[in-house]
Amino acid sequence: MKSLFVLSFTVLFSAFNVANSQTLQSPNGALTMQFSLKNEGTPTYQLSYKNKAVIKPSTLGLELKNDEKSLLNDFSILKTETATFDDTWTPVWGEEKQIRNHYNELAIHLKQNETDRIMVIRFRLFNEGLGFRYEFPQQENLVYFIIKEEKTQFAMTNNHTAFWIPGDYDTQEYDYTESKLSEISDKFDAAVTDNASQEQFSKTGVQTALMMKTADGLYINLHEAALINYSCMHLNLNEENLIFESHLTPDAIGDKGYMQAPCKSPWRTVMVSDDARDILASKLTLNLNDPCAIEDTSWIKPVKYIGVWWEMITGKSSWAYTDELPSVQLGVTDYSKVTPNKTHAANNTKVKRYIDFASEHGFDAVLVEGWNEGWEDWFGKSKDYVFDFVTPYPDFDVQEIHNYAKSKGVKMMMHHETSGSVRNYERHMDKAYQFMNDNGYESVKSGYVGNILPRGEHHYSQWIVNHYQYAIEKAADYKIMVNAHEAVRPTGISRTYPNLIGNESARGTEFQAFGGSKPNHVTILPFTRLIGGPMDYTPGIFEMDISKLNPNNNSHVNSTLANQLALYVTMYSPLQMAADLPEHYEQFMDAFQFIKDVAIDWDESIYLEAEPGHYITVARKEKGSDNWFVGNVNGNHQRTSNIKLDFLEKGKKYTATIYADAKDADYKTNPQAYTISTKKVSNKSKLSLLSVPAGGYAISIKPIN
Structure with missing residues (x-):
């Protein structure tokens, strides 16, 4: 059942009567965004979370080609509009049966004094983050224009830890590098590995979704939403002042975008929380896209497949x-x-x-x-x-x-x-x-x-x-x-x-056959690539020694078998492949049972544990069923995962089948060492399970009738 409440308020005066500073808060009050015009009429915003600065004052605007006046300054506020939106919608497939779309909105209508051009900057502030975009209404003084560069800034408050891949016009198929922001240029060359098509633009350029963690425990994610009829955005860092600026992908002659008003840019997004699980659970990116455009969706169904x-x-x-x-x-x-x-x-x-x-x-x-x-x-x-x-x-x-x-x-x-x-x-x-x-x-x-x-x-x-x-x-x-x-x-x-x-x-399973991926790769992807949508990661590899398939290929899959099972839960996708050869599954039919059982469409998803680059543990409830599945993937260091099953229905008994790393499991030397155990559980149960480096566990939980 949908509920909708919209409240709009418009301020409309002559430009000099409108305040040059506007404030917007998230529905829960944790996030505050401030918009202002600098003295020279330059649009600027800043963002804070629980009174901690997240984005310092950062400028907004676009540089135009073949134009004497870019859309960067000389603006005054023509009017502002505010609104509150609260709705629930049902996805065709997804991690949740229903998704709440709840935000407060501020639209700033700007007039460029010299040209009389109109540009609207629309902000939407959710409980978990901010989205904003540029809009260009129909007008006589701005019809066709070419973007030379978008100049959106994201000014960081400190030298955060970042999980990044090189900015590239043609590929995202890189391993992630973890470093301080100030170290990106030093580590850039080592982060670039061969690909079928690639072109980097700067030694400080990185791609979105960019995941960061501050020294005082805030998790920040920069990305974009609703990329339609526009160039993909990268981020270029000024290491001296730690300011990211948008860098659009050029076409063959170097232009960044051909626009015709009325038109709009994609949303630029900033997600922030003091709990990493909130980043993974966020539906902000989906909520910033338009509702379903396909009237009859009955033919769209999740798929579990195998393949040659x-x-x-x-x-x-x-x-x-x-x-x-x-x-x-x-x-x-x-x-x-x-x-x-x-x-x-x-x-x-x-x-x-x-x-x-x-x-x-x-x-x-x-x-x-x-x-x-x-x-x-x-x-x-x-x-x-x-x-x-x-x-x-x-x-x-x-x-x-x-x-x-x-x-x-x-x-x-x-x-x-x-x-x-x-x-x-x-x-x-x-x-x-x-x-x-x-x-x-x-x-x-x-x-x-x-x-x-x-x-x-x-x-x-x-x-x-x-x-x-x-x-x-x-x-x-x-x-x-x-x-x-x-x-x-x-x-x-x-x-x-x-x-x-x-x-x-992104860098999928195929790269495990091209020399391997970092052992903690799958603990980063949900914080980065999957922020924008599901990935066909093609998991389920049981034979890690590639030379057994091809004597001329000495690659090794950097994962335990239990980790491969867990990926069906942690790497959300309505399209899941069992990627290995049938004969390899036939050698481990007891473990293969989890791949057969695990669902690919969900009514509910709960992120139990999360730390980018280290571990992720997720519980998901199968759509239209009382079955639950849990997956844990681990990074570079062995750890014990302690979870509560309090998400289970009260008063019900369940059978949990646990597929876990054996004590002697090692992703390099003994990746196929796993244990399978069963136990009766309820919503009062707690589990303590070993996860070796590049390991994990998978659990199927089914009610006892």
């Missing part, structure tokens, strides 16, 4: 059908005249094996990559017409596989790798989506590996951000769910378009 993927990532198998072709021209190359390489994974026999496994163990879908022509020269060739997304290799019969999967009660998941050629993808999109409809594919994993075509564009520039949005909206027309990899990191768009059921856009 990990064996290719590790080098055990290949995407390509043959090794004989130095290049491929679609429509010209005749695959019937070449010799198969015998390592091609997307063949009928192997895919049927995965379908059988999915059917036997209750998985919804099977993903197949490398099924379509063109993989022999798909990467790094700056090739426009790289795939057509509908033509299979000779050893993959689309109709036969569709019929076989249907007979087993399993859906097939489509794979569209664009190789960064977005024009080619848009050229083929309608045909590709119709092909999916015709052959029973309800979801697609899209990919944008490599440099973007048109040449010179970046993964996070305005034009490419608009492409990702176009793909989501076009997919909705065909009732297709989208899981976009290598796309821009999410900013809560899934509220408006819940068919965006997953994203990668």
Whole structure:
């Protein structure tokens, strides 16, 4: 049931009668935002939490291209508007059955004295943080304009500890570095690792969501929400005064944004709390996005899947059908005249094996990559017409596989790798989506590996951000769910378009096969990447020694098996993959039972323990059920996790099945050492469980009837 109460108050006088300073408080009074104009008419804001400064006075505005007067100063306040909003909405899928959207709002209407241009800065203050954006109403003196740079500042109060990745126009696939703000430039080069496409802009540039902790125990997160028709924001730090300033991703000629009024920027967000759990539980990012734009959402359903993927990532198998072709021209190359390489994974026999496994163990879908022509020269060739997304290799019969999967009660998941050629993808999109409809594919994993075509564009520039949005909206027309990899990191768009059921856009499990990720990586991602939306992290690896799959690959998965189980709870996503090979699961069927049991859609989520870079413990209640699942992931140091089960219903008895690190578990030398135990529990129960470095535990809790 929704409840809505809105109170608006407008102040409208001649500009010189309106006070140059305005104050806004959060509904609970803990946060206070102050807006003011400096003497030269420069917009400025500051933020405090429980009387502690969080953001010192910071300037706002935009620098314009080819314009004598930027939107930086010479403003006076034309009018102000205030409002209170309190509503509850129901997500199509999510961590909670219902989400409360409660904030106080202040809109400052500014008039630039010399140009008579109007700019509105709208602030929304929630109990857990601040959102603000720039708005440009319809007007004669500001119609078309080009952004040279957005000059939004976030002035830090001290030399905080930060969890950051290098600012980059093309990738977020980095391990996180923990350092003081003043140490970013010194550690920057070491933080940059190789990627298929990358370009950094500054030795003090970092990406959002940026997580920080102050010396006196405040947790601060900087990000953005509702990134629509705008360039992705990074942050560039002035190390001398510890001020972050926004840095937008440029296009091929260096411009940051092409605007036409009426228009608006994304929201800039500052979350703050003295409890790290509040950051993880916050729905501020979702609440700053528009309500669902899809009228009928009945076809959008969470998906638990397996796929022919990990064996290719590790080098055990290949995407390509043959090794004989130095290049491929679609429509010209005749695959019937070449010799198969015998390592091609997307063949009928192997895919049927995965379908059988999915059917036997209750998985919804099977993903197949490398099924379509063109993989022999798909990467790094700056090739426009790289795939057509509908033509299979000779050893993959689309109709036969569709019929076989249907007979087993399993859906097939489509794979569209664009190789960064977005024009080619848009050229083929309608045909590709119709092909999916015709052959029973309800979801697609899209990919944008490599440099973007048109040449010179970046993964996070305005034009490419608009492409990702176009793909989501076009997919909705065909009732297709989208899981976009290598796309821009999410900013809560899934509220408006819940068919965006997953994203990668960070360093996922695949990097464990490329040399590994830091042992505490998964204790940071929920505080950073997942702030904007769920991640297709592809967990569930049981065989950590990659050389057992590919003797030429000496990589090691830096995780215990119990940690891999816990990820299904701690790394929230309505799209969860059991990423390992079926034969590895068959070796550990008792542990695999948790992956089979764990839900992927929830009525309630409770963050029990949290400290970025160290540990996260989450309890979630399965949607429409009395079953609970608990996950704990640990960082670099062994610890004992002590939790209360007081979230369980009073008077009920439950059976808890606990999958935990064994005492001798070691993510390097003994990662498959785990214990499974059962015990009766109630809401009065307490548990004390060991978590080794890069370890953790997973618990299923089911009521006793």
